[in-house]
Amino acid sequence: MSVITLSVNGKEVAIPEGASLLEATRAAGVEIPLLCHLDGLEPVGACRLCLVEVEGSNRLMPACTTAASEGMAIHTHTHQLLDYRRMAVELFFAEGNHVCAFCVANGNCELQNVAVQVGMDHSRFPYQYPQRVVDASHPLFAIDHNRCILCTRCVRVCDEIEGAHVWDVGSRGSHCHIVAGLDQPWGEVEACTNCGKCVDVCPTGAIFHKEDTTAEKLRHSDRPALLKAARDEHVWRNQ
Amino acid sequence: MSSSGSTTPARQLRCCGASGCRSAGSEELQAALEAARDAAGHTAQELAIKPVGCLRLCGRGPLVACDGPGGTTLYGAVPPTEAGALIEAARNDDHGSGDNGNDILQASRLDAQLPFFALQSSVVLEGCGQVDPESIDDAIAFGTYSQLRRCLHELTPEEVREQVKLSGLRGRGGGGYPTGLKWDTVALQPPGPRYVVCNADEGDPGAFMDRSVLESDPHRLLEGLAIAAYAVGADRGYVYVRAEYPLAVERLRKALQQARRAGLLGNGIDGTSFALTIEVRVGAGAYVCGEETALLQSIQGQRGMPRPRPPYPAQSGLWGAPTLINNVETIAAVPVILREGGDWYAAMGTAGSKGTKVFALSGAVTNTGLVEVPMGTTLRSVVEVIGGGVPDGTPIKAVQTGGPSGGCIPAELLDTPVDYESLMELGSMMGSGGMVVMGETTSMPEVARHFMRFSVNESCGKCVPCRAGTVQLAQLLDRFVERRASPADMAKLDALCRMVKATSLCGLGQSAPNPVLSTLRYFRHEYEAACRQPALCEQP
Numbered sequence: 001m002s003v004i005t006l007s008v009n010g011k012e013v014a015i016p017e018g019a020s021l022l023e024a025t026r027a028a029g030v031e032i033p034l035l036c037h038l039d040g041l042e043p044v045g046a047c048r049l050c051l052v053e054v055e056g057s058n059r060l061m062p063a064c065t066t067a068a069s070e071g072m073a074i075h076t077h078t079h080q081l082l083d084y085r086r087m088a089v090e091l092f093f094a095e096g097n098h099v100c101a102f103c104v105a106n107g108n109c110e111l112q113n114v115a116v117q118v119g120m121d122h123s124r125f126p127y128q129y130p131q132r133v134v135d136a137s138h139p140l141f142a143i144d145h146n147r148c149i150l151c152t153r154c155v156r157v158c159d160e161i162e163g164a165h166v167w168d169v170g171s172r173g174s175h176c177h178i179v180a181g182l183d184q185p186w187g188e189v190e191a192c193t194n195c196g197k198c199v200d201v202c203p204t205g206a207i208f209h210k211e212d213t214t215a216e217k218l219r220h221s222d223r224p225a226l227l228k229a230a231r232d233e234h235v236w237r238n239q
Numbered sequence: 240m241s242s243s244g245s246t247t248p249a250r251q252l253r254c255c256g257a258s259g260c261r262s263a264g265s266e267e268l269q270a271a272l273e274a275a276r277d278a279a280g281h282t283a284q285e286l287a288i289k290p291v292g293c294l295r296l297c298g299r300g301p302l303v304a305c306d307g308p309g310g311t312t313l314y315g316a317v318p319p320t321e322a323g324a325l326i327e328a329a330r331n332d333d334h335g336s337g338d339n340g341n342d343i344l345q346a347s348r349l350d351a352q353l354p355f356f357a358l359q360s361s362v363v364l365e366g367c368g369q370v371d372p373e374s375i376d377d378a379i380a381f382g383t384y385s386q387l388r389r390c391l392h393e394l395t396p397e398e399v400r401e402q403v404k405l406s407g408l409r410g411r412g413g414g415g416y417p418t419g420l421k422w423d424t425v426a427l428q429p430p431g432p433r434y435v436v437c438n439a440d441e442g443d444p445g446a447f448m449d450r451s452v453l454e455s456d457p458h459r460l461l462e463g464l465a466i467a468a469y470a471v472g473a474d475r476g477y478v479y480v481r482a483e484y485p486l487a488v489e490r491l492r493k494a495l496q497q498a499r500r501a502g503l504l505g506n507g508i509d510g511t512s513f514a515l516t517i518e519v520r521v522g523a524g525a526y527v528c529g530e531e532t533a534l535l536q537s538i539q540g541q542r543g544m545p546r547p548r549p550p551y552p553a554q555s556g557l558w559g560a561p562t563l564i565n566n567v568e569t570i571a572a573v574p575v576i577l578r579e580g581g582d583w584y585a586a587m588g589t590a591g592s593k594g595t596k597v598f599a600l601s602g603a604v605t606n607t608g609l610v611e612v613p614m615g616t617t618l619r620s621v622v623e624v625i626g627g628g629v630p631d632g633t634p635i636k637a638v639q640t641g642g643p644s645g646g647c648i649p650a651e652l653l654d655t656p657v658d659y660e661s662l663m664e665l666g667s668m669m670g671s672g673g674m675v676v677m678g679e680t681t682s683m684p685e686v687a688r689h690f691m692r693f694s695v696n697e698s699c700g701k702c703v704p705c706r707a708g709t710v711q712l713a714q715l716l717d718r719f720v721e722r723r724a725s726p727a728d729m730a731k732l733d734a735l736c737r738m739v740k741a742t743s744l745c746g747l748g749q750s751a752p753n754p755v756l757s758t759l760r761y762f763r764h765e766y767e768a769a770c771r772q773p774a775l776c777e778q779p
Contacts, residue, residue: 044546174710
């Protein structure tokens, strides 16, 4: 395996060739906020929180989808990036209906964590209070679209790991929403295997176990990575 | 079909049948002309009536060009009731030169010396208005497909790419990426399947250049695409056309069918081993599918959403294979470049932007239509000399170029030459070529809001800056249009525009703030005046 070296915030790191900029930041011990990315799933670069500055390029690059190359110099926490990240988190909060006080994921929510991470204590942009629905037609789980941030982790885990492709995205722009099956009630989708992987990966309280009430949702976002390693590399947790 | 193309009759009437003139009643006019000719007892050999594509001055449609021994005379807005008079005029070569007292065609006759016609140089549009778009025989008689044949028999793919590189041609879809370099990148990928794609998903408001090429000269596009496929080693191609262009889709499909029958597409083209299959794919109403990665997704039958680049389609495009994707105008320029040579093309234009560019001129302008001028022509000569300025003679306030991705250029900067870099410096962009002229009465915050609402509706929703940011921007602009903004809104507008521009995933989001940023730059006083306490908004 050949190795490349690059610098992250001035610190030199060595990572395997073909690795992403995200892996470079991890090697440097730098933490950048992530919402759509989840280890084990194909990166999509949608939440724009992991954008980094690359010296010599006038475009910001998403760390999750950009391949690292030899000699790159990247910066992850410039003033401008901090500013943009905070604004992006404000936009996330303003576009949905995120009411932590009675959310299943309160205290265990990645959106909440990211807000703390970027120092967002209020949104300067007015809340949109969109009209969204809750689909509780599935016997075990439910999806509350009010809390959805459209990270598409559920779409990807169901397609890539479970192979059922129950989820997809419907409509466009601010009307985008996650659809089950052919835009049916979740409980009527025969392709659903009731595996619950979408619940595991959902960063917020949008997809949850029906038995969980306020602040009771547990996170298992490491599962796709474990499953992927098990399949691709035949590495099991009990080995 | 009135013309087989083999012998051009001494006198003919060319009737524009592109969308603009069709909506002005060109079909009725053509039928009336045919009836009037028959009634007058003339044969088609004496006086041919030929359906053609765009004759440029769309705002005066339906347009008819009369060719006779004395040259060509153009008529515009001819009512079908005057068909008889027009037939007589064409038959007798009497186009108002004599002092004919009862010259009822006087009002319809257009002056060929108008700067609108005289200052144009036809390269991409050379066949528009000349050939019958539904007849491959006519296209071949005009010279179409001769360059494809020449490439296949006489030139290697490297030599073809060399000419394109020499020409300095850059992508006409708006990005301005050097075409030859893109072709090389695709051609030099490791062996394996390759695709060529023509992006005909022209969606900018005020842009209708590509539609005119598709409707007027579809065979030229197919020839260009086949040459491109030969140059990069592709054997499959797609033309992705938006569904809102039904006539373009119809003519393109017809052209494909004719080309296949004529052996100019398919296996063993023109007796060589070169094979190419081209398919038409029709869009489903999403503006974002004009973005190349979203377009490729759509061709593959998936939801049209952009993905981060790199990898660029030239490395990994359709089904992961190297894919060449070029805009209609870029591809339509290729046959001429090969015919006349790359040097010839590069002699036109400026140092960085070679050749000609087609613009669709609309808005508050006297001559609405299609304009092809060399790069580097000033905006002023396009909108004031060729376009004739604002119809009521009042001054121009601004020119919007590049649609929702571009910006408004104020009147005092009209002497800027039109090329990629100059427009970019002004905070606008070439875009695909839509040019909307605005008069004194236009409110700039309203213009900005109009385009922002467009972006709100057309955002695919994948990334948050574009999905949620454009919504917030449109609401902020509402406050300015309704004159209830505050100084804090000004700061917010500025900050959010910069964030959306810098962090959006694809070109749509990255350029969505341009109409706001450019109007803030040149017409800041209008935003300030819209604040409840304008004095507070003024910068120190």
